[in-house]
Structure formats: C-alpha cells, structure tokens
Amino acid sequence: MNSGALINIGLCGLGTVGQGVWEHFTASRARLESRLGVRLEIVRVAVRDVGKRREAAIPAGLLTADALAVATDPAIPIVCELLGGTAAARTVTLAALERGRMVVTANKALLGEHGPEILAAARRGGGRLFFEASVAGGLPIIKALREGLVANRFPRIAGILNGTCNYILTRMAQERASYAEVLAGAKRLGYTEADEALDVEGADTAHKAAILTFLAHGRWVHPSEMIVEGISRITPEDLAHAATLGYAIKLLAQIDRDFATNQLAVRVHPVLVPCGHVLAGVSGVFNGVSVTGDIVGTTTYIGRGAGRDATASAVIADIADAVALLRSGGAAGRPREALNGNAEGGPVPPVEEPPGLAPRAAIRSGFYLRMTVRDEPGVLARVATVFARQRVSLASVIQRGAVQPCAASLVLTTHESDEAAMGATLAQLGRVSAVLDQPLLLRIGRFPE
Amino acid sequence: MNSGALINIGLCGLGTVGQGVWEHFTASRARLESRLGVRLEIVRVAVRDVGKRREAAIPAGLLTADALAVATDPAIPIVCELLGGTAAARTVTLAALERGRMVVTANKALLGEHGPEILAAARRGGGRLFFEASVAGGLPIIKALREGLVANRFPRIAGILNGTCNYILTRMAQERASYAEVLAGAKRLGYTEADEALDVEGADTAHKAAILTFLAHGRWVHPSEMIVEGISRITPEDLAHAATLGYAIKLLAQIDRDFATNQLAVRVHPVLVPCGHVLAGVSGVFNGVSVTGDIVGTTTYIGRGAGRDATASAVIADIADAVALLRSGGAAGRPREALNGNAEGGPVPPVEEPPGLAPRAAIRSGFYLRMTVRDEPGVLARVATVFARQRVSLASVIQRGAVQPCAASLVLTTHESDEAAMGATLAQLGRVSAVLDQPLLLRIGRFPE
Numbered sequence: 001m002n003s004g005a006l007i008n009i010g011l012c013g014l015g016t017v018g019q020g021v022w023e024h025f026t027a028s029r030a031r032l033e034s035r036l037g038v039r040l041e042i043v044r045v046a047v048r049d050v051g052k053r054r055e056a057a058i059p060a061g062l063l064t065a066d067a068l069a070v071a072t073d074p075a076i077p078i079v080c081e082l083l084g085g086t087a088a089a090r091t092v093t094l095a096a097l098e099r100g101r102m103v104v105t106a107n108k109a110l111l112g113e114h115g116p117e118i119l120a121a122a123r124r125g126g127g128r129l130f131f132e133a134s135v136a137g138g139l140p141i142i143k144a145l146r147e148g149l150v151a152n153r154f155p156r157i158a159g160i161l162n163g164t165c166n167y168i169l170t171r172m173a174q175e176r177a178s179y180a181e182v183l184a185g186a187k188r189l190g191y192t193e194a195d196e197a198l199d200v201e202g203a204d205t206a207h208k209a210a211i212l213t214f215l216a217h218g219r220w221v222h223p224s225e226m227i228v229e230g231i232s233r234i235t236p237e238d239l240a241h242a243a244t245l246g247y248a249i250k251l252l253a254q255i256d257r258d259f260a261t262n263q264l265a266v267r268v269h270p271v272l273v274p275c276g277h278v279l280a281g282v283s284g285v286f287n288g289v290s291v292t293g294d295i296v297g298t299t300t301y302i303g304r305g306a307g308r309d310a311t312a313s314a315v316i317a318d319i320a321d322a323v324a325l326l327r328s329g330g331a332a333g334r335p336r337e338a339l340n341g342n343a344e345g346g347p348v349p350p351v352e353e354p355p356g357l358a359p360r361a362a363i364r365s366g367f368y369l370r371m372t373v374r375d376e377p378g379v380l381a382r383v384a385t386v387f388a389r390q391r392v393s394l395a396s397v398i399q400r401g402a403v404q405p406c407a408a409s410l411v412l413t414t415h416e417s418d419e420a421a422m423g424a425t426l427a428q429l430g431r432v433s434a435v436l437d438q439p440l441l442l443r444i445g446r447f448p449e
Numbered sequence: 450m451n452s453g454a455l456i457n458i459g460l461c462g463l464g465t466v467g468q469g470v471w472e473h474f475t476a477s478r479a480r481l482e483s484r485l486g487v488r489l490e491i492v493r494v495a496v497r498d499v500g501k502r503r504e505a506a507i508p509a510g511l512l513t514a515d516a517l518a519v520a521t522d523p524a525i526p527i528v529c530e531l532l533g534g535t536a537a538a539r540t541v542t543l544a545a546l547e548r549g550r551m552v553v554t555a556n557k558a559l560l561g562e563h564g565p566e567i568l569a570a571a572r573r574g575g576g577r578l579f580f581e582a583s584v585a586g587g588l589p590i591i592k593a594l595r596e597g598l599v600a601n602r603f604p605r606i607a608g609i610l611n612g613t614c615n616y617i618l619t620r621m622a623q624e625r626a627s628y629a630e631v632l633a634g635a636k637r638l639g640y641t642e643a644d645e646a647l648d649v650e651g652a653d654t655a656h657k658a659a660i661l662t663f664l665a666h667g668r669w670v671h672p673s674e675m676i677v678e679g680i681s682r683i684t685p686e687d688l689a690h691a692a693t694l695g696y697a698i699k700l701l702a703q704i705d706r707d708f709a710t711n712q713l714a715v716r717v718h719p720v721l722v723p724c725g726h727v728l729a730g731v732s733g734v735f736n737g738v739s740v741t742g743d744i745v746g747t748t749t750y751i752g753r754g755a756g757r758d759a760t761a762s763a764v765i766a767d768i769a770d771a772v773a774l775l776r777s778g779g780a781a782g783r784p785r786e787a788l789n790g791n792a793e794g795g796p797v798p799p800v801e802e803p804p805g806l807a808p809r810a811a812i813r814s815g816f817y818l819r820m821t822v823r824d825e826p827g828v829l830a831r832v833a834t835v836f837a838r839q840r841v842s843l844a845s846v847i848q849r850g851a852v853q854p855c856a857a858s859l860v861l862t863t864h865e866s867d868e869a870a871m872g873a874t875l876a877q878l879g880r881v882s883a884v885l886d887q888p889l890l891l892r893i894g895r896f897p898e
Contacts, residue, residue, distance in 0.1 A: 024744050028600050031801065035599070132597070138745035140589075140597025148581070148589025150484065151477050151765035278751060281730055295473050296587035296752065296762035302727060303748030313745035316600035328777035352480070 006039040007323055010070040012046045012092050013082035017106055017133075019056050020308035021080060021315050028316065036323050044070045071096040071103075078322050080315060081105040086113050093118055097127030102322035106133035106311050109198075112207025115220045128325065130318035135208045136161060136287045138310030139303040140317065145215045145291065152293030154216040156448060157255040158271075159289035160282050161208040163305040164191045164199040165231050165251040169270075170283040173239040173248070179232060191285065201230035202251065202268045209253035212289075213266050217257055219354045227267035227360060227419070233440050234270060238370055241398060241411050247272035248280040249442065257355055259294075264355040265363045271445040272368055278302075279447075292448050361420035366395065366444030368413050374434040375401055375408040383410065383435065386428045390421045407436055413444060455488040456772055459519040461495045461541050462531035466555055466582075468505050469757035470529060470764045477765065485772050493519045520545040520552075527771045529764060530554040535562050542567055546576030551771040555582035555760050558647075561656025564669045577774065579767035584657045585610060585736045587759030588752040589766065594664045594740065601742030603665040605897060606704040607720075608738035609731050610657040612754045613640045613648040614680050614700040618719075619732040622688040622697070628681060640734065650679035651700065651717045658702035661738075662715050666706055668803045676716035676809060676868070682889050683719060687819055690847060690860050696721035697729040698891065706804055708743075713804040714812045720894040721817055727751075728896075741897050810869035815844065815893030817862050823883040824850055824857040832859065832884065835877045839870045856885055862893060 009025075011018055025032075025042065033040055045058055046067035064070065071079050071092045079096045081103055083089040089110050096103045098121050105111070111118060111134055122129050132142045136159065145154075160166050164186055171182045183200065186192055198204045206223035213221050231251050242249050252271040257264050273280040278300050282288035287305025292298045304310040373379045380399065387394055398411040414422075422441065429435050458474075460467055474481075474491065482489055494507055495516035513519065520528050520541045528545045530552055532538040538559050545552045547570050554560070560567060560583055571578050581591045585608065594603075609615050613635055620631045632649065635641055647653045655672035662670050680700050691698050701720040706713050722729040727749050731737035736754025741747045753759040822828045829848065836843055847860040863871075871890065878884050 140593050143597045144589050148592045148766050150769045151762045296759050299752030304746050310745050313600045317597050320599045
C-alpha cells in the first residue's frame with residue numbers, strides 16, 4: 001500500500017465508547033495521519049436507531065442500522081466493534097475476521113466468553129484482532145505483555161481491573177459507608193454496567209483475567225474454570241479490620257504460573273493487600289496491574305481503566321497499529337497473539353507445553369474470616385478446634401462483643417493454607433450451632449518484590 | 450524475507466548489560482524464535498579485551514575487538530550498541546545507521562547528547578534506532594508513548610528516572626542518614642555510574658528527559674537548555690521537614706507543554722511530591738513515570754529502571770521489534786519516532802509547529818528554601834522583607850534554634866512564583882549578612898489528577 005493512500009474505518013456501535021472514539025479520532029486525525037503517513041476516514045457508523053438525535057455531529061450519510069454490512073464491506077479494512085454484549089458483537093466480529101479484516105474491539109465479555117472461537121476465525125480468514133481497550137482501558141498493558149516484556153515469562157500477574165469495584169471499596173474505606181449506599185451512588189454516577197452484577201460479582205474482572213492469561217500463557221481459561229468471588233458481602237467493618245492488620249482490600253485478578261509443575265492458577269476475588277504494596281495505593285476508579293517477569297522483575301501500570309475517554313485512547317492506538325500492519329503488507333511478520341504461540345505460518349514450532357490448570361483445592365493463600373457467633377463461654381474454643389482439625393493455623397483473632405443482642409463478631413486470620421482445607425473448615429463451621437451466619441471468607445495476598 | 454529465515458545479531462559491548470543480554474537472550478531464544486517465526490543468532494560479540502576470562506560461556510570464535518566491523522558487517526542486520534559512553538558508541542551507532550542497520554541501544558547519554566545527529570544518520574542511511582532500554586530500563590515507557598498512547602498529546606510527563614538518586618533519597622529518609630554516608634553505601638553496592646556526578650547531579654536524568662521530550666513533542670532539548678539540579682545538598686533534615694509538610698523529596702524529570710502558547714518547559718531537579726501522589730511511593734532503586742495525556746488522563750509506570758536484567762529485558766524486546774520490522778520488509782509502514790513527525794517518505798506533512806522553549810525565568814513552582822541564619826532579633830523580618838520585595842508570598846515558616854552556636858535553621862515554603870522572582874530573591878538573600886550560607890532551593894510539585 002502506498003503511503004498517502006486512504007484507509008477506511010468502520011464503527012459498529014455508537015454508545016458511550018463509540019461516541020468517544022468518534023470525537024477523539026476526529027480531533028486527533030490530522031496528527032495520526034501525519035504520523036502514520038496515510039489518510040484515514042471513518043466511512044460508516046452502524047447504530048441501533050438511525051433517526052435518534054445525537055450530540056456528536058455525524059453526517060447522516062454515514063449512519064446505517066446494519067452493523068454486519070459495515071463489518072463485511074470490502075472497502076473497509078478496519079472495523080471497530082464497539083457494540084458491547086456478546087450477541088451481535090460476536091456475529092459482527094466473526095464475520096469481519098473471517099473476511100480478513102482488522103478488527104479493533106473493547107469487548108472483554110466477548111473475548112472472555114468466546115476468545116478461542118474468535119481467534120480461530122481470525123486464523124481461518126486471515127483477519128487480525130486488536131483488543132488493547134478490552135483490559136484496563138487506557139493503560140497499554142496488552143502491548144506491554146506482548147511486546148515490551150516479550151523476553152519474560154510471567155510467574156505472577158495481579159491486577160485491579162474493575163474501576164467500579166475499586167471505587168466502591170475505596171469509598172467504603174474512606175467514609176465507612178455501607179456497600180449498598182456506595183453502590184447506589186456509583187449507579188447514579190453511571191459507573192456500573194447495565195447489569196451491575198457483572199462488576200460487583202467479579203465476572204467483568206474474570207473476562208479480563210482470561211484475556212491476560214491467554215496473552216501471558218497461551219491458554220484460554222474460561223471464567224467457569226476460575227475461582228470468582230465478588231465484593232458484595234464486604235462491610236466497612238471488614239475494611240477497618242483489614243486496615244488494623246495493615247491491609248487494604250482490593251478485588252484482584254491473580255494469575256500465578258508455577259514453571260516447575262507447569263500449572264496455572266487463575267482467580268478473581270477480594271484480596272487483603274499489604275498497605276506498603278503499590279496496588280494498595282490504587283484508589284477510586286483507577287486500575288492497576290502488577291506484572292512479575294522472570295527477567296525484569298515486577299513492573300506496575302496504573303491509570304483509568306474504563307470510561308469513554310480512556311477507552312477511546314486505547315481504541316485509537318489499536319487503529320494506529322492496524323494501519324501500520326496494513327501498510328507493511330498485512331499479516332506477515334506479525335507475532336502471534338499469545339507469548340507461547342508460534343508466528344503465523346512460521347515453521348518454528350512452539351517450544352513449551354501449554355500449562356495445566358492447578359486444581360482449585362490446591363491453590364494456597366492466607367485467609368481472613370469474619371463471622372457472627374453467639375456471645376457465650378466456649379465459642380472461641382469450638383471455632384478454633386474446627387480450624388485445628390483441618391490443620392489450618394490461626395495468625396490473629398479479633399473478637400468484638402454485642403454486634404447483635406447476645407452475639408459477637410469474630411474475625412480470624414490464618415497462615416497460608418489451601419482451598420481444600422479452608423473449604424472443609426467452612427463446611428464444619430456451618431455445623432457449629434454457635435456460628436450464626438455464613439462466614440465471610442477473604443484471601444490474604446503475598447507479593448513478590 | 451521468508452519466515453524460517455535466520456537473522457544475525459551483533460553485540461557491541463560485553464559489560465554488565467552486554468552479559469545480561471547474552472545470558473537472557475540465550476535462555477529465551479527458543480521462545481522468541483517460535484513467537485517471531487525466525488531463527489535468531491548472535492554471530493559476533495565485540496569486546497575490549499578478547500583474551501579476558503569471562504563468566505559467560507561465549508564461544509571464542511564469536512569474539513572480536515573490532516566493534517566497527519560488527520556494526521558494518523553486511524551479514525548482520527541487527528546491531529546492539531552496549532558500549533556505554535559517547536565516543537566509540539557514537540562512531541559505531543552512526544556507522545551502522547548510515548548503512549541501513551537496525552540499531553538497538555541502551556545508551557541514554559549518547560541520545561541525550563547527540564540525538565539529532567544519530568537520527569539524521571538513520572534517515573540518511575535508512576537505518577532504524579530502537580532505544581527502549583535507554584529510559585527507565587525494563588519499563589516499556591517508550592513504546593507506551595509512541596504507540597499505546599498515540600492518540601494523546603502530553604501536557605505533563607513527570608518521572609523518577611535515576612534509581613541511584615531514588616535509592617539515596619529513600620535511605621536518607623528512612624534512616625535519617627547523611628547524603629555522604631548513603632552515597633558511600635550505594636557505591637559499594639555498585640549502584641552508581643563510574644562517574645557518580647552523572648547520577649547525583651542530574652545529568653543522567655536530563656539525558657533521559659531529552660529522549661522523552663523528543664518522543665512526546667518532536668523536539669530535541671539539550672540538557673544545557675534545561676534547569677538541571679542534583680540531590681547532593683539535600684540533608685536528612687530537609688527530608689524530615691518535607692515529611693512534616695506532607696511531602697516526599699524525589700529527583701524528577703518534569704516536561705510540561707502549554708498547548709495554548711506552544712511552549713515547553715523541561716527541568717530536572719528535586720521536587721517535593723505530595724505524599725498521596727503515586728510517585729511519592731516509588732522507593733529504593735525503582736523508577737516511576739507519570740504521563741498525562743489529554744485524552745487518557747494520567748497513567749503511571751513503575752519498575753526497576755536499571756541494572757543488568759531489567760535493561761536486558763528491554764534490549765531483547767527491541768530486538769524482537771527489529772525482527773518484526775525486518776520481516777515486514779523494513780522501514781515501510783513504521784511510524785516516525787516522534788509523535789509530531791510524519792511517516793518516513795510519507796506525503797502527509799506534520800500538522801503542528803514544534804514547540805518553543807519557555808524562558809527559564811517564567812517557569813513556575815512553589816519553592817522550599819532552607820538556610821542558616823544568625824540567631825538574633827530581627828532576622829526573620831529582614832529575610833521576609835526580601836521575599837516581599839520580589840512579591841514572593843510565603844506559605845510556611847519553620848525556625849529551629851542552635852544548629853550551630855548562635856545560628857538557627859530557617860525553612861520557608863512559598864506559594865507559586867517563578868524562577869525570575871526566586872532568582873532575584875536568592876541574590877538579595879546573599880547580601881543579607883545574617884544569612885550565613887547559600888540557601889538550599891527545592892521546588893514544590895503540583896500534579897494533575
């Protein structure tokens with residue numbers, strides 16, 4: 001392709017992110033064209049309702065209700081899928097990739113649920129997928145894993161990947177406000193997904209964990225294969241207890257690979273993060289990802305993880321990468337998406353077996369448990385006996401009386417143990433009549449330097 | 450170039466970084482080859498003394514004392530310049546670039562001093578320069594600026610770019626140890642450059658600031674055009690005073706561009722960073738860079754900034770990028786280095802005037818001053834009068850008696866003012882006989898969210 005040529009771009013979707021892409025692309029277009037040496041033009045924009053009044057001044061002639069027509073138009077080599085959801089987005093993305101298009105997407109649910117199918121379509125059709133915007137918004141974490149840290153293997157990736165959960169936990173900690181109260185505020189500010197459970201119960205973070213796992217380890221792990229727990233049972237008291245013990249509570253995706261056994265453990269749950277650790281200081285709607293490489297050590301990336309502008313910044317960066325790839329003649333020379341995959345069509349085989357999944361029962365952590373117990377003699381002894389029987393060693397105990405009449409709050413932390421022993425402990429605690437509720441279980445993080 | 454082809458690599462230099470590259474390249478080679486779809490081989494290694502005994506088991510047949518021969522060997526398309534310094538490194542780099550080679554370098558001094566000449570040679574000869582390892586070691590900050598954040602303009606970049614200074618300031622603050630004491634320890638650990646002044650007086654940071662400035666703004670600013678001040682006059686008492694006022698002290702490179710006036714201010718000096726800011730928490734030998742983009746907001750990158758392994762990680766990532774570029778047929782389609790440059794040979798002209806340099810006198814900050822004054826009535830009034838005459842408004846005063854017989858320590862902070870007013874204030878303070886030493890001047894940072 002000659003420099004100076006015109007490259008057409010199609011947008012599918014004009015919601016919050018789509019409008020952000022339109023606006024910022026329009027504003028930065030002249031600079032991008034100069035930098036990339038080509039003319040760029042958004043030539044089609046697929047929307048649900050063509051007649052709807054919009055803030056963005058988009059020429060009416062560009063609008064269409066037919067996203068599939070945009071995705072399959074032979075004159076449009078770069079398609080941005082910004083529809084959201086996994087139904088129409090899947091159809092559009094598959095159709096474009098099968099026809100050899102470059103597809104830029106911000107859709108983490110689509111990749112987290114259908115990643116293998118999507119990439120298979122790209123391989124079949126010669127299409128290329130760009131998804132920097134799908135994880136941690138404006139942070140170029142995908143480029144860092146694929147390119148900047150390419151020399152490394154990754155024993156640990158730990159990240160705060162959902163800004164809504166981080167906003168809720170931060171405000172609960174700062175204001176001692178209840179989960180329900182802060183969630184209601186977050187909804188009013190438009191910080192939550194249409195289905196808020198996607199955020200607060202961890203599914204959104206799990207989709208992003210699946211993408212990072214694939215990039216770092218070449219294996220798709222479906223959220224159903226992970227430990228996934230959310231933040232909805234955490235109370236301001238838990239945050240205060242954790243602070244007393246020297247921890248912040250963060251919803252983390254944590255991806256651990258043991259290269260000796262070649263096993264992978266992927267989990268999404270609240271973690272007590274030591275106050276001195278950089279992720280403990282990532283607050284509000286910000287995301288933070290700590291990547292531990294075997295050569296480089298730990299590098300950390302912090303920034304806005306979502307929202308119209310941060311996501312648009314990442315989508316436009318992916319458009320620029322797609323343009324550079326088009327100008328260099330397409331797929332040749334582009335490394336495979338995953339670190340242990342081999343290059344397209346290259347004769348050099350992968351050198352590593354893909355990792356196995358660690359059995360959930362064997363995944364290890366320290367634990368934090370908070371439960372309500374009857375306020376009577378001998379209860380602590382009975383509870384402690386349950387832990388001792390499972391050989392789970394207690395590290396600290398905080399008992400506070402009178403949370404309800406005749407009831408006390410009991411907060412325990414344990415030394416490192418495994419999910420099997422803790423699961424058995426929880427089951428037995430359920431049969432202790434003095435334990436009045438289902439204990440809240442959190443994990444305590446240990447971090448490499 | 451066919452996939453499966455062999456690509457030869459030459460190393461010039463086998464010091465700490467060179468040995469790290471050899472070791473980690475050898476260990477990760479099979480994975481890299483699989484990912485990139487080519488065979489890779491280090492075919493020549495230029496060293497100062499071929500006969501010297503080395504830890505790394507490098508076949509004797511690879512060694513040569515002639516770095517220039519490696520740089521100009523037509524069979525070696527990728528040359529790693531790891532010599533250090535600016536003499537031989539300059540010759541080798543220019544020779545390779547003029548012959549169209551891909552040159553990977555970790556040499557910040559070379560680029561900071563001779564950047565325009567080096568890039569001109571690359572343009573003339575069709576060579577390409579890769580320099581991720583030259584700033585912030587293993588952190589892919591150059592890739593982030595050039596690619597991941599390509600949609601953005603950058604009103605502010607602020608970074609801790611010298612691990613030695615950060616280590617010294619961190620230990621001084623933690624242990625209330627003197628500068629001299631901690632510097633001696635850092636030397637014993639091998640943390641300082643051969644010429645320690647490069648680290649502690651800010652020259653190393655200024656070289657890196659020049660590189661980031663070029664990447665973000667398309668203009669080379671030589672260190673002689675920047676404010677450059679080091680850390681050697683800072684005392685544990687300054688760190689304690691700063692902590693009392695709610696600040697950490699960090700040596701920062703700070704690059705501010707005002708897009709309204711199109712002026713650029715580049716400076717390297719110690720800054721009082723508010724304790725809540727993410728850079729205040731970057732401690733020890735770690736580097737941290739906060740990049741504020743007009744679309745994405747502020748993103749921050751934290752990791753090891755130097756040392757054999759972190760630097761090797763970045764050099765190998767650049768080798769991988771060079772390989773991908775070779776496989777795609779060379780220069781075509783690769784964007785220009787700087788954000789406001791136009792693509793090689795492209796007909797689309799730059800759209801922005803390069804920025805001018807803000808006059809030093811007009812650069813604004815709050816200031817921190819510490820001076821020793823005679824302990825007698827009326828001194829504070831005389832000092833305060835000097836500030837008032839220059840219309841510099843005081844924000845806080847701490848006076849502590851008896852640092853010497855009949856002398857007191859006076860610490861003042863000011864509201865925002867400019868370098869002209871502060872320079873005049875310092876000159877006048879020099880004529881107040883009750884001021885017994887040259888005041889230490891530090892700047893107080895203000896940071897966007």
